[in-house]
Amino acid sequence: MSSLLDVTAIGNAIVDVISPAAxxxxxxxxxxxxxxxxxxxxxxxxxYARMAPGLEASGGSAANTVAGVASFGGQAAFIxxxxxxxxxxxxxxxxxxxxxxxxxxxxTGGPATARCLVNVTPDGQRTMSxxxxxxxxxxxxxxxxxxxEGAKIVYLEGYLFDPAAAREAFAKAAGxxxxxxxxxxLSLSDGFVVDRHRGALLGFIETQVDVLFANADEIRxxxxxxxxxxxxxxxxxxxxxxxxxxxxxxxxxxxxxxVFAVPAGPVAHVVDTTGxxxxxxxxxxxxxxxxxxxxxCGALGSLxxxxxxxxxxxxxxxxxxxxxxxxxxxx
Amino acid sequence: MSSLLDVTAIGNAIVDVISPAAxxxxxxxxxxxxxxxxxxxxxxxxxYARMAPGLEASGGSAANTVAGVASFGGQAAFIxxxxxxxxxxxxxxxxxxxxxxxxxxxxTGGPATARCLVNVTPDGQRTMSxxxxxxxxxxxxxxxxxxxEGAKIVYLEGYLFDPAAAREAFAKAAGxxxxxxxxxxLSLSDGFVVDRHRGALLGFIETQVDVLFANADEIRxxxxxxxxxxxxxxxxxxxxxxxxxxxxxxxxxxxxxxVFAVPAGPVAHVVDTTGxxxxxxxxxxxxxxxxxxxxxCGALGSLxxxxxxxxxxxxxxxxxxxxxxxxxxxx
Numbered sequence: 308m309s310s311l312l313d314v315t316a317i318g319n320a321i322v323d324v325i326s327p328a329a330x331x332x333x334x335x336x337x338x339x340x341x342x343x344x345x346x347x348x349x350x351x352x353x354x355y356a357r358m359a360p361g362l363e364a365s366g367g368s369a370a371n372t373v374a375g376v377a378s379f380g381g382q383a384a385f386i387x388x389x390x391x392x393x394x395x396x397x398x399x400x401x402x403x404x405x406x407x408x409x410x411x412x413x414x415t416g417g418p419a420t421a422r423c424l425v426n427v428t429p430d431g432q433r434t435m436s437x438x439x440x441x442x443x444x445x446x447x448x449x450x451x452x453x454x455x456e457g458a459k460i461v462y463l464e465g466y467l468f469d470p471a472a473a474r475e476a477f478a479k480a481a482g483x484x485x486x487x488x489x490x491x492x493l494s495l496s497d498g499f500v501v502d503r504h505r506g507a508l509l510g511f512i513e514t515q516v517d518v519l520f521a522n523a524d525e526i527r528x529x530x531x532x533x534x535x536x537x538x539x540x541x542x543x544x545x546x547x548x549x550x551x552x553x554x555x556x557x558x559x560x561x562x563x564x565x566v567f568a569v570p571a572g573p574v575a576h577v578v579d580t581t582g583x584x585x586x587x588x589x590x591x592x593x594x595x596x597x598x599x600x601x602x603x604c605g606a607l608g609s610l611x612x613x614x615x616x617x618x619x620x621x622x623x624x625x626x627x628x629x630x631x632x633x634x635x636x637x638x
Numbered sequence: 639m640s641s642l643l644d645v646t647a648i649g650n651a652i653v654d655v656i657s658p659a660a661x662x663x664x665x666x667x668x669x670x671x672x673x674x675x676x677x678x679x680x681x682x683x684x685x686y687a688r689m690a691p692g693l694e695a696s697g698g699s700a701a702n703t704v705a706g707v708a709s710f711g712g713q714a715a716f717i718x719x720x721x722x723x724x725x726x727x728x729x730x731x732x733x734x735x736x737x738x739x740x741x742x743x744x745x746t747g748g749p750a751t752a753r754c755l756v757n758v759t760p761d762g763q764r765t766m767s768x769x770x771x772x773x774x775x776x777x778x779x780x781x782x783x784x785x786x787e788g789a790k791i792v793y794l795e796g797y798l799f800d801p802a803a804a805r806e807a808f809a810k811a812a813g814x815x816x817x818x819x820x821x822x823x824l825s826l827s828d829g830f831v832v833d834r835h836r837g838a839l840l841g842f843i844e845t846q847v848d849v850l851f852a853n854a855d856e857i858r859x860x861x862x863x864x865x866x867x868x869x870x871x872x873x874x875x876x877x878x879x880x881x882x883x884x885x886x887x888x889x890x891x892x893x894x895x896x897v898f899a900v901p902a903g904p905v906a907h908v909v910d911t912t913g914x915x916x917x918x919x920x921x922x923x924x925x926x927x928x929x930x931x932x933x934x935c936g937a938l939g940s941l942x943x944x945x946x947x948x949x950x951x952x953x954x955x956x957x958x959x960x961x962x963x964x965x966x967x968x969x
Contacts, residue, residue, distance in 0.1 A: 324728075326735075327955070360705070360732035362951060363694035374691070393724040393750070397655075401691035404657075419724070619950070620693060624658070 312408075313381040313596035315458035317450065317480050318369025319442040319466050319473070320387030320411075321421040322394040325433075325581065325619055326361035328426035333434055340428065343435040343497045345469060351438035354424055363394075364620040365401035366423055368496055369464040371582045371621045375589025375611050377406040378627040381596060384408035384454045386480075388445040394420035395441070405622070411449050414441040431577035431616060443470035447479040455480050456487040459596045460518070462588070465496030465525075468504040481515045490595075492518035494588055495525035502528055512545060518595065519546045520588050526551055548601065550608065552587050560605045569605030572613025582621025586611035590627070607636055643739075644712040644927035646789035648781065648811050649700025650773040650797050650804070651718030651742075652752040653725040656764075656912065656950055657692035659757035664765055671759065674766040674828045676800060682769035685755055694725075695951040696732035697754055699827055700795040702913045702952045706920025706942050708737040709958040712927065715739035715785045717807075719776040725751035726772070736953070742780050745772040762908035762947060774801035778810040786814040790927045791849070793919070796827035796856075799835040812846045821926075823849035825919055826856035833859055843876060849926065850877045851919050857882055879926075881936065883918050883943075891936045900936030903944025913952025917942035921958070938967055 333340055336354060346354065365374075367387060376383040385402055389395030391413040398420060402409045421440040425433045445467075455461055461484040467473045484491050493516045495501055501508060509529065512519060519542065521529065526538040526549075535551075539561060542549045549561045557571040590607030599607070611627050618624050631637050664671055667685065677685065696705075698718060707714040716733055720726030722744040729751060733740045752771040756764045776798075786792055792815040798804040815822050824847045826832055832839060840860065843850060850873065852860065857869040857880075866882075870892060873880045880892045888902040921938030930938070942958050949955050962968050 355731060358731075358735065360696065360735045360953065361728075363728060365691065397692075397694060400686060400689075404689065404691045622691065 312384055312454070312458035314373065314376045314460045314462050314592050315384040315386065315454045316369035316373045316462040317386045317467065317477060318464040319367050319421055319439060320370060320389045320398050321367035321423045321437065321442065322398055323364050323366035323423045323425050323581065323621060324355065324361045325364060325425045325427060325579065326359040328359065328428055330428050333426060333428065338426065338434050338436065340434050341432050342499060343437060346436045346438055348418070348438055348440070351422065351424060351436065354436055358424060358426065362619055363397070364622070365398045366581070366621045368466060368494060368585050369462055370402055371585035372462060372589045372592065373407045374402060374405045374622040375586045375627060376593045378623040379590065379593040379607070379631060380628040381593045384458065386411050386449060386451065386454060388414055388441045388449065390414045390417060390420045390441040392420050394422060408454070410451065414444050417441055417444050425581055427579045427581070431580045433579060433581040439470060442473065445470065445473040445476050447476045450476050450479045450483070452483050455483040455489065458489060460490045460492055460592055462492045462592060464494050465500045465508065468500060468507065481511070485515060490517045491515050492520065492592060494584065495519070495521040495529060498524040498528040501525050505529065516546050518548045518550070520550050520552070520584065520591070522552045522554070522584060550587070550591055550605065552584055557609060558587065558605055560601050562601070565601070567602050567605055569602065569609055572609040574613045574617050577616050579619045580616045582615045583612045585621060586615040586623065603636065607631060610634060610636060643715055643785070643789035645704065645707045645791045645793050645923050646715040646717065646785045647700035647704045647793040648717045648798065648807060649795040650698050650752055650770060651701060651720045651729050652698035652754045652768065652773070653729055654695050654697035654754045654756050654912065654952055655686065655692045656695060656756045656758060656910065657690040659690060659759055661759050664757060664759065669757065669765050669767065671765050672763050673830060674768060677767045677769055679749070679769055679771070682753065682755060682767065685767055689755060689757065693950055694728070695953065696729045697912070697952045699797060699825060699916050700793055701733055702916035703793060703920045703923065704738045705733060705736045705953040706917045706958060707924045709954040710921065710924040710938070710962060711959040712924045715789065717742050717780060717782065717785060719745055719772045719780065720751045721745045721748060721772040723751050725753060732953070739785070741782065745775050748772055748775050756912055758910045758912070762911045764910060764912040770801060774803065776801065776804040776807050778807045781807050781810045781814070783814050786811050786820065787818040789820060791821045791823055791923055793823045793923060795825050796831045796839065799831060799838065812842070816846060821848045822846050823851065823923060825915065826850070826852040826860060829855040829859040832856055836860065847877050849879045849881070851881050851883070851915065851922070853883045853885070853915060879932065881918070881922055881939065883915055888940060889918065889936055891932050893932070896932070898933050898936055900933065900940055903940040905944045905948050908947050910950045911947050913946045914943045916952060917946040917954065934967060938962060941965060941967060
């Protein structure tokens with residue numbers, strides 16, 4: 308084990324409420340299939356009241372990634388804000404129980420722990436409505452410099468551009484990471500997030516980001532084009548490594564000099580795509596932190612994504628270290 | 639639709655926390671595989687801290703049965719006590735969202751909503767450690783006479799013999815049901831519950847119960863014998879109908895005159911046996927309320943049990959009405 312952490316991530320600390328839904332339900336609720344919408348507490352309560360019975364599972368994009376890195380046997384830490392309530396206790400338990408460090412103080416006297424209402428249609432696609440709750444109270448003070456300076460890679464989720472104080476925390480972490488010579492990785496998170504914060508995101512990417520994760524929608528949104536190939540060309544050279552996930556088509560990993568097409572992992576039956584991108588990032592970052600080549604990093608990402616979409620819930624249900632070993636991808 | 643409810647159930651209102659566990663974990667924690675142990679809040683917190691990451695899902699034995707009856711398209715109501723906390727809100731949402739009535743006032747100023755820590759071993763067996771929390775504050779005042787007098791069958795779980803006030807609620811419900819000519823069904827719930835309350839349970843069964851549900855362990859415990867056949871003989875005539883579940887062997891339905899051997903439903907892969915008995919009772923009671931013969935009631939029970947053990951969580955993930963229709967068992 309290295310004395311450094313493999314990955315420290317900063318993100319929204321969220322508990323997912325996952326319910327099956329018919330496509331007509333999304334239409335009746337005015338929800339764009341596959342999107343993530345921010346909602347306030349009354350809206351969340353009203354939507355929840357209309358949803359089917361659900362399962363609750365710890366979520367949050369970067370937190371899911373940290374859980375995945377830990378599941379591979381990596382050393383990982385998460386920074387994010389929960390409240391001192393039952394959902395906060397569940398979030399803290401789950402991320403620690405998978406072996407990650409999570410030491411951010413809980414919020415007292417503010418909003419409740421964030422929840423993401425996830426409606427999963429029969430094709431496995433998830434549509435998310437998120438009440439950010441305590442997440443908006445994440446501040447730069449919550450960013451423990453030791454966790455940033457002590458990690459090979461600092462991973463940030465684009466969703467953090469929405470809460471203002473969290474965005475400052477994000478900037479602090481990036482500054483500390485840069486000053487310590489650590490790699491900075493970013494996920495674009497969501498096409499609407501990119502639309503809301505395009506200028507700021509582009510500036511941040513060009514000046515600070517070493518590794519960028521995006522899906523086709525997000526990279527197209529970043530460069531305001533309908534042509535994913537054009538968007539992929541545009542990102543080359545702006546970051547050291549870009550990994551573009553393409554759903555069932557797998558992913559494309561790009562550097563200034565090279566392009567790797569990475570196949571998706573085999574999945575017998577897609578149950579719930581929640582967490583697919585997060586787990587892809589987990590495998591990729593674990594590989595990168597352990598010095599693997601980019602093709603292997605992509606393959607580790609595919610492996611983790613394939614596992615998570617075969618069941619409900621956004622985090623691995625099976626130790627990824629064992630899966631990687633079985634597939635000859637052990638670090 | 640009948641103007642009567644099919645089933646009103648009284649039980650502990652519990653949220654399950656379901657985690658995978660190795661057999662060695664159960665041994666280290668001193669937990670008997672397959673058992674249900676009552677634990678206090680500090681013990682629950684300590685055990686939870688050592689458990690793997692989990693999924694949360696509404697549970698409670700009789701509540702699961704009510705959810706199953708509703709999933710078959712039955713009219714059902716549940717009486718049980720949650721606190722005014724986040725887990726209580728989840729419990730209330732889920733049972734209403736599946737179409738059941740749930741109007742018991744939430745507890746204020748007392749213990750938290752009950753939780754059942756469920757450790758599931760790779761063979762699918764669940765071992766439960768339950769903190770009863772708000773459930774112990776269920777009182778006779780919570781038993782709405784209209785819900786008892788207005789249901790064809792009143793279903794009670796043996797677990798209610800543990801909290802003293804709940805046991806009084808149980809007695810009140812039985813009295814009201816008897817006075818209105820309603821059928822009373824009881825689940826023995828757990829072998830250790832039977833050991834703790836054998837005399838009282840036997841007295842109640844012989845004087846009040848029309849339909850008894852038990853598994854092999856429970857019926858053996860009731861008659862203090864190792865011989866399940868002897869125990870099955872002993873129950874005949876003491877109740878109108880006894881349905882004894884036998885795991886993968888299916889179930890045996892007994893009356894004074896008849897015996898039906900009911901095969902288990904086909905299951906490709908057993909994931910989590912939590913809720914198997916509860917869903918068997920759901921199918922059986924739905925059939926009984928709709929005037930089906932006992933063999934059909936057993937088949938409906940097998941169908942519901944097979945569905946629930948094929949996934950994590952103690953309630954149907956798929957509408958049972960559709961499954962029953964597909965198997966020619968629609969009411």
